[in-house]
Amino acid sequence: MQWEIVIGLEVHTQLSTNTKIFSGASTAFGAEPNTQADAVSIALPGVLPVLNKGAVERAIKFGLATGSHIASRSVFARKNYFYPDLPKGYQISQFDLPVVGQGALTIQVEPLSGNAKPYEKTVRITRAHLEEDAGKSVHGDSQGMTGIDLNRAGTPLLEIVSEPDMYSAAEAVAYAKALHSLVRWIGISDGNMQEGSFRCDVNVSVRKPGAELGTRREIKNLNSFKFMQQAIDYEVQWQIDTIENGGKIHQATILFNPDTGETRAMRSKEDAHDYRYFPDPDLLPLEISAEWIEQVRATLPELPQTKQTRYVNDLGLSAYDASILTASREMAEYFETVYAAVPKDAKMCANWLIGEVNAQLKRDGLDMAQCPITAQQLGGMLQCIADNTISNSGAKEVFRTMWAEGGTADAIIEAKGLKQVSDSGAIEALVDEIIAANTDKVAEYRAGRDKLFGFFVGLAMKASKGKANPAQLNDILKKKLAG
Amino acid sequence: MSLSLADVEKVARLARLAMNEQEIQAAQTQLNSIFGLIAEMQAVDTTGIAPMSHAQDLAQRLRQDVVTETNQREAFQAIAPQVEQGLYLVPQVIE
Numbered sequence: 001m002q003w004e005i006v007i008g009l010e011v012h013t014q015l016s017t018n019t020k021i022f023s024g025a026s027t028a029f030g031a032e033p034n035t036q037a038d039a040v041s042i043a044l045p046g047v048l049p050v051l052n053k054g055a056v057e058r059a060i061k062f063g064l065a066t067g068s069h070i071a072s073r074s075v076f077a078r079k080n081y082f083y084p085d086l087p088k089g090y091q092i093s094q095f096d097l098p099v100v101g102q103g104a105l106t107i108q109v110e111p112l113s114g115n116a117k118p119y120e121k122t123v124r125i126t127r128a129h130l131e132e133d134a135g136k137s138v139h140g141d142s143q144g145m146t147g148i149d150l151n152r153a154g155t156p157l158l159e160i161v162s163e164p165d166m167y168s169a170a171e172a173v174a175y176a177k178a179l180h181s182l183v184r185w186i187g188i189s190d191g192n193m194q195e196g197s198f199r200c201d202v203n204v205s206v207r208k209p210g211a212e213l214g215t216r217r218e219i220k221n222l223n224s225f226k227f228m229q230q231a232i233d234y235e236v237q238w239q240i241d242t243i244e245n246g247g248k249i250h251q252a253t254i255l256f257n258p259d260t261g262e263t264r265a266m267r268s269k270e271d272a273h274d275y276r277y278f279p280d281p282d283l284l285p286l287e288i289s290a291e292w293i294e295q296v297r298a299t300l301p302e303l304p305q306t307k308q309t310r311y312v313n314d315l316g317l318s319a320y321d322a323s324i325l326t327a328s329r330e331m332a333e334y335f336e337t338v339y340a341a342v343p344k345d346a347k348m349c350a351n352w353l354i355g356e357v358n359a360q361l362k363r364d365g366l367d368m369a370q371c372p373i374t375a376q377q378l379g380g381m382l383q384c385i386a387d388n389t390i391s392n393s394g395a396k397e398v399f400r401t402m403w404a405e406g407g408t409a410d411a412i413i414e415a416k417g418l419k420q421v422s423d424s425g426a427i428e429a430l431v432d433e434i435i436a437a438n439t440d441k442v443a444e445y446r447a448g449r450d451k452l453f454g455f456f457v458g459l460a461m462k463a464s465k466g467k468a469n470p471a472q473l474n475d476i477l478k479k480k481l482a483g
Numbered sequence: 484m485s486l487s488l489a490d491v492e493k494v495a496r497l498a499r500l501a502m503n504e505q506e507i508q509a510a511q512t513q514l515n516s517i518f519g520l521i522a523e524m525q526a527v528d529t530t531g532i533a534p535m536s537h538a539q540d541l542a543q544r545l546r547q548d549v550v551t552e553t554n555q556r557e558a559f560q561a562i563a564p565q566v567e568q569g570l571y572l573v574p575q576v577i578e
Contacts, residue, residue, distance in 0.1 A: 017548050018548050018549065018550055019546075019548050019549065019550050019551075019552075023552060024546065024549065024550055024551030024552045025550070025552040026550045026552070032556075032569055033568065033569035033570050034556045034559070034560070034569050034570065034571065035554040035556050035569070036552075036554070037556070037559070038552035038555065039552075039555075039559070042559055044559075050544070050545075050546045051543050051544075051545050051546060052545070052546055052548050053545035053546060053547055053548060054547075054548030055548070056545065073542075075536040080497070082499055083576070084571075084573040084576055089499075097536070137576065138570055139575070144574070144575050145565070145567075145572040145573065145574065145575055146572070146573050146574070146575050146576050147567060147568070147570030147571070147572055148570055148571040148572070148573055149569070149570055149571075150571070274497060276497065279536040279537065281537065281538075283537075283543055284537050284539065284541050284542055284543040284544075285536050285537060285542060285543060286542070286543045287542035287543070
């Protein structure tokens with residue numbers, strides 16, 4: 001029986017401000033417990049919140065980067081619930097008037113299975129609102145007690161809510177990755193998933209194609225793309241099995257256990273969703289002028305989507321190459337520096353980056369920022385390929401040496417004697433010798449055994465110690481063998 | 484609209500207020516008189532008037548993103564019922 005999967009995401013991204021959203025306490029990660037929990041963070045009676053301009057600026061940036069409506073007037077609201085990591089008894093959030101309204105994000109989806117081709121898709125963003133993070137609970141040390149660290153309490157979050165526009169785990173993961181890349185690209189969050197700077201809640205439901213939306217269950221707090229995919233796969237199967245066995249799906253909040261690969265419902269508290277939002281009387285409406293928006297717009301870097309279009313239209317790259325080269329800002333900047341060295345060979349730059357560099361980074365478990373070869377070094381090497389100083393196979397050796405030991409392309413080529421022979425006189429002499437020494441094979445070739453061509457190329461390459469310019473060698477061989 | 488006793492009990496539970504039957508009944512009367520006031524206000528024709536979200540017609544002032552607070556953990560924790568290794572201790576909460 002065919003089922004359609006429907007997924008929507010709520011992403012909490014911690015904003016990279018120096019201070020908390022409503023007070024001047026530091027947000028630096030990893031401090032001793034409660035040393036950054038000031039009077040506002042611990043909710044001492046009588047304290048008042050004062051909104052951080054840096055947090056609002058980052059929200060505006062996000063809105064601009066996703067073509068979203070930015071509210072000229074938005075309102076903070078209290079979301080009421082009792083939990084010890086939230087000592088006020090409410091979280092300051094936004095409700096009916098969020099700072100960022102409808103927008104969209106275009107993503108490249110790589111299907112997870114089979115030979116399906118990558119495709120492009122646009123996911124609508126419903127809204128994004130500013131709110132404060134809660135503290136952390138530490139279980140285990142003291143019998144019957146829970147420890148509370150309020151350093152994180154009050155850290156600014158931008159909660160980004162999507163429409164239920166994703167129809168597979170692959171699409172949900174692609175959207176989350178694109179969003180993750182975007183918030184880092186525009187510098188509003190460090191996106192560090194281990195430290196909880198980027199946390200995803202995934203709403204999953206299933207339905208028969210064309211039917212009304214099914215009842216959704218919300219998988220909370222996923223902090224890795226791999227877990228997200230596993231959790232969605234498991235949850236979808238669970239929902240389908242439940243319905244096919246005659247059961248019903250009940251709306252629930254669920255957790256994913258990475259150790260078992262299963263999802264399970266959290267014990268539902270009777271009043272858990274009775275948040276009784278109301279406008280926070282401690283905060284006045286937030287007004288954002290058109291002028292301020294324009295000032296922020298001027299600080300935005302060229303966005304990945306714009307770069308992709310430029311790479312395809314101006315540099316002649318494929319949409320797929322362009323999307324990989326803009327997967328992170330580091331990657332795009334690296335590519336552009338390399339490309340500046342060989343401005344006629346965008347495709348060659350793309351191939352080296354997507355092929356050798358990416359593969360080697362993956363093998364060594366590094367990310368782009370840790371790449372041992374600088375863009376200038378690689379650019380220098382590609383110049384040597386472009387001007388025929390080295391062959392492609394020679395370049396691979398230069399690349400390996402550069403990766404392991406550093407150095408410029410010129411120095412490595414010199415030290416290893418990799419300079420390609422492009423002197424046609426020298427190649428011709430070499431080919432003449434081979435033809436003279438293999439008269440029988442030459443006769444066979446001339447009689448129609450075309451396959452022997454490879455044999456001659458092999459001999460010639462060997463004779464030149466791999467240094468003959470392959471294109472030139474091919475031409476000369478063909479000419480001479482033809483007699 | 485008026486609140487039932489059950490409504491009052493629910494609101495009290497959400498606000499973590501322990502109330503006895505007498506207090507609940509008193510609260511019901513008081514809350515219902517507030518609802519009466521709201522009903523009167525709802526009756527006013529507000530067509531064309533933008534809703535306010537604050538009693539003062541002002542915009543939020545913003546703070547520069549600069550650290551101004553220092554570590555006062557010792558002072559704050561001096562009045563906490565129980566602390567351990569810098570953590571505030573509360574009765575165990577497990578979801």
